[in-house]
Amino acid sequence: MNVRKTIELEYYKFKHYKPFLLILGMYVFCFLISGISVKSWRDWFLSEQQDDDVLKYFVKSGIPLFDFVDIWQNLGWLATIFKWIPAFVVIISVTVEYSQKTIKQNIIDGLSKKEFLLSKIGLVAAISLLSAVLLFLLGMFLGLLYSPVKGMPYIFQNIQFVGAYGIEVFCFLCFALFAAFLIQRSGVTIIVFLLYTACIEPIATAILHWNFDWTVWYFPIEAINLIIRVPFQKYALSFVHDQVYWRDIAVSLGWATIFLALSYWLLKRRDL
Amino acid sequence: MSDTVLKIEQLTKRFSKRILAVDALDLEITRGQVFGLLGPNGSGKTTTLGMVLGVVSKTKGSYSWFGKGDDYQLRKQLGAILEQPNFYPFLSARQNLVVHGRIKDIRKPDYDGLLRMVGLLERSNDPFKTYSLGMKQRLAIASAMLADPEVLIFDEPTNGLDPLGIAEIRQLILDIRDLGKTILIASHLLDEVQKVCSHFAVLRRGKKIYNGGVQDALQSTNTIAVGAANVSLLRSVLSDTRGILNVSENPDGLLIDVNNDWSASSLNTYLVEHKIAVHYIQQKKSSLEEKFLEILRENDSMISQTPNP
Numbered sequence: 001m002n003v004r005k006t007i008e009l010e011y012y013k014f015k016h017y018k019p020f021l022l023i024l025g026m027y028v029f030c031f032l033i034s035g036i037s038v039k040s041w042r043d044w045f046l047s048e049q050q051d052d053d054v055l056k057y058f059v060k061s062g063i064p065l066f067d068f069v070d071i072w073q074n075l076g077w078l079a080t081i082f083k084w085i086p087a088f089v090v091i092i093s094v095t096v097e098y099s100q101k102t103i104k105q106n107i108i109d110g111l112s113k114k115e116f117l118l119s120k121i122g123l124v125a126a127i128s129l130l131s132a133v134l135l136f137l138l139g140m141f142l143g144l145l146y147s148p149v150k151g152m153p154y155i156f157q158n159i160q161f162v163g164a165y166g167i168e169v170f171c172f173l174c175f176a177l178f179a180a181f182l183i184q185r186s187g188v189t190i191i192v193f194l195l196y197t198a199c200i201e202p203i204a205t206a207i208l209h210w211n212f213d214w215t216v217w218y219f220p221i222e223a224i225n226l227i228i229r230v231p232f233q234k235y236a237l238s239f240v241h242d243q244v245y246w247r248d249i250a251v252s253l254g255w256a257t258i259f260l261a262l263s264y265w266l267l268k269r270r271d272l
Numbered sequence: 273m274s275d276t277v278l279k280i281e282q283l284t285k286r287f288s289k290r291i292l293a294v295d296a297l298d299l300e301i302t303r304g305q306v307f308g309l310l311g312p313n314g315s316g317k318t319t320t321l322g323m324v325l326g327v328v329s330k331t332k333g334s335y336s337w338f339g340k341g342d343d344y345q346l347r348k349q350l351g352a353i354l355e356q357p358n359f360y361p362f363l364s365a366r367q368n369l370v371v372h373g374r375i376k377d378i379r380k381p382d383y384d385g386l387l388r389m390v391g392l393l394e395r396s397n398d399p400f401k402t403y404s405l406g407m408k409q410r411l412a413i414a415s416a417m418l419a420d421p422e423v424l425i426f427d428e429p430t431n432g433l434d435p436l437g438i439a440e441i442r443q444l445i446l447d448i449r450d451l452g453k454t455i456l457i458a459s460h461l462l463d464e465v466q467k468v469c470s471h472f473a474v475l476r477r478g479k480k481i482y483n484g485g486v487q488d489a490l491q492s493t494n495t496i497a498v499g500a501a502n503v504s505l506l507r508s509v510l511s512d513t514r515g516i517l518n519v520s521e522n523p524d525g526l527l528i529d530v531n532n533d534w535s536a537s538s539l540n541t542y543l544v545e546h547k548i549a550v551h552y553i554q555q556k557k558s559s560l561e562e563k564f565l566e567i568l569r570e571n572d573s574m575i576s577q578t579p580n581p
Contacts, residue, residue: 005374012371017362101358108325109375109415110348272327 006119007126009111010093014123017096020089024127027085028134034082035075035138038065039146066146068154072161073231073242075139079131080228083169084194086127087176091189093123094180104272113267121260124173132166161228164244168227171252172197175220178259181266197221220259223251275303276339277423277454278324283333285319285478293319295478296333301456301471303422306449308465308486309458310564311475317458318355320475321427325352338422348376351416352425357408361401365392365411368400369418376419386414390444406437413444423454430464442468466490466560474567481571489563496536498543499525499552509546524552 014020042065065074097103106116139162144150176193183189201221208214216222226248280299286292294316301307309317322328324335326344337346359368366383373381387393390410395403403411409429416424429445430438445468449455459465465472466486474482494517500506503525510516510528518529530539536555543550 005377009371009374012367012374013360013363016364016367017360096360100361101356102360104327104354105358105372106375107327107344108347108350108352108354109372110344110346110350111375112344269329271322271329 002115003118003122006115007122010119010123014093020092023085023089023092027082027089028130030082030085031079031131031134032138034078035142038078039142066142068143068147068149068151069157070231070242071139071143071147072135072158073228075142076135076161076165076228077231079135079138079165080168080225083131083172084197086131086169087173087193087197088190089127090120090124090173090176091180091193092186094120094177095184095186095189098184099186101272107272114264117260117264117267120177121174124170124177127173128166128170131169132162135165136162158242160244164227164249167249167252168224171220171224171227171256174256174259175224178263181263217247218251220252220255223248223255227252277301277303277305278335278337278456279339280320280324280335281333283320283323283335284331285316285323285328286331293478294323297475297478297480299473299480299483301454303454304452305471306455306469307457308469308472309456309475310462310465310472311460312568313460315475316478317460317475318427319478321352321354321425321456321458325350325354325425327354348419349421350423350425351419351421353412353416353429354425354427355431357412359400359408359411359415362399364399365396365403365414368411369415372415372418378419381418386417389417389447390414391440406433406440409433409437409441410444413441413448417448421453423456424448425456427458428460429457430459430461462559462561462564472560474564476568476571482567486560489560494530494532494534495556496528496530496534496539497522497524497526497552497554497556498528498539498550500543500548500550502548506543506548506550509543509548513542525550527556 065071097106103116107113140155143155147154175197179193179196180186180189183192201219205214205216205219205222209216217226227244231242278299278301280297283294283297283299284292285294297316297320299320309320311317319328323330324337324342326342326347335342337350340346360371363371365387369381369383369386373383383396384393387396390413392407392410392414395407400408400411413426413429416426426445430441433441442464445455445457449468455468457465457469469486471485472483472489473480498506506526507519510519510526515531515533516528517531520527528539536553540550540553
């Protein structure tokens with residue numbers, strides 16, 4: 001088994017595939033523009049408000065969005081919205097192999113099913129790494145531009161949110177990978193994936209939590225979304241989650257392992 | 273290295289309780305053979321190839337490449353196409369070959385040479401989806417040849433092609449055969465197998481019902497076709513001759529069953545002596561098609577004689 005070979009293979013397959021590059025480009029664009037435009041949004045919001053507005057006073061004085069220490073969690077949480085975009089890339093990269101039967105030809109040519117899965121995991125890992133690097137660059141850029149404090153120890157305090165974001169994207173994409181291997185058709189996979197991650201599980205966990213008093217942190221999407229918690233209550237309430245909890249990381253990585261194992265099992269069991 | 277390229281023993285594939293696609297198949301292919309796997313549609317040809325190529329899981333039995341077992345690494349030494357040519361539609365011929373080459377761990381593949389061999393060099397930078405079916409099929413052959421493999425496997429290589437495309441693919445296969453490769457072809461086109469294969473096996477409902485050399489199956493028969501201007505004279509002369517077993521009408525003239533003393537040339541000499549000029553005379557050979565149908569008929573009658581348990 002050759003890890004480098006599987007990554008090279010994925011690179012050869014998709015470096016000329018335009019929809020693939022377009023969606024990835026969209027991801028990078030959305031990611032950067034959202035971070036950069038937050039400042040403009042805030043300024044616009046402030047200019048629209050009356051001078052005696054409480055909210056304006058509050059926003060103006062109280063929210064250190066781009067201050068170092070806080071910036072990593074703020075940006076990290078903001079960027080989690082965009083993790084659905086690379087999920088489509090992962091889904092397409094698998095389903096196109098089924099629809100064109102190239103997975104079959106890959107196996108005939110002498111690739112093992114394990115190597116095939118490994119090449120897709122390589123893609124997932126590469127996108128996750130790219131996401132973490134993007135978050136780091138964006139945070140450095142905005143922080144150095146706007147933060148009132150710029151000391152070394154402040155910059156790298158809470159830097160773990162960058163790593164946590166990478167892990168969050170990785171686990172999320174592993175779920176997308178599993179969905180693609182399970183369903184094999186791109187359209188159906190994307191719809192089911194969207195429905196489950198954005199509707200079914202959030203609604204189900206909400207009902208279970210509020211009506212039946214369940215603890216729901218062990219559900220896959222719930223756990224993945226919890227890795228970087230909503231940072232903004234800290235500016236209004238005294239109750240804060242300003243760190244990454246090992247429990248969330250462990251549960252998410254546990255689910256990622258399960259999804260990859262199930263993908264391998266499906267791949268192994270089914271005839272092509 | 274042993275001479276056995278592929279050995280299949282008791283290979284079985286059961287898709288469901290009712291569907292038994294391949295039933296305890298034994299097969300052995302040796303180096304240098306051009307082996308035709310024949311059978312009607314749905315007789316288990318593609319399933320058999322799918323199993324030995326690792327894309328269909330086997331229910332029972334075993335297969336072994338080069339006497340070394342069924343490890344996936346051994347498939348890198350094969351060149352195989354199952355059913356349709358499967359390539360990335362958004363990649364060009366060359367880029368597709370790069371992917372295949374990487375899978376097969378080939379150090380320095382001769383992409384230009386291969387593309388020239390199959391006549392795709394000029395179009396090698398266009399995306400695969402713009403190719404005609406014949407071009408796709410030729411690219412498939414190029415990719416199969418990529419690793420300079422000892423063994424090539426084609427499944428219905430001329431399926432869906434026009435006559436010109438069929439002729440091109442057939443010529444390519446003959447060229448490859450002349451390079452001394454072992455070739456395994458699955459086909460339901462008997463004419464194709466007769467033209468290119470040295471050995472063949474016939475599958476029927478997943479069972480092997482015949483296995484042998486093509487030449488042995490195509491022995492000359494004792495039938496001679498004769499055409500002459502005066503058919504009634506010809507008939508009356510022949511009816512008085514010893515060794516003529518049967519005479520029947522045929523669009524070209526007469527079909528004559530003779531015993532072993534006669535051949536086309538001796539019959540010709542004999543007729544000239546009797547002042548009959550023939551404009552057509554040929555010793556009939558049985559075609560693979562006739563042989564194939566005969567094999568299937570024998571098999572059917574055997575099945576109907578065997579009482580069902």
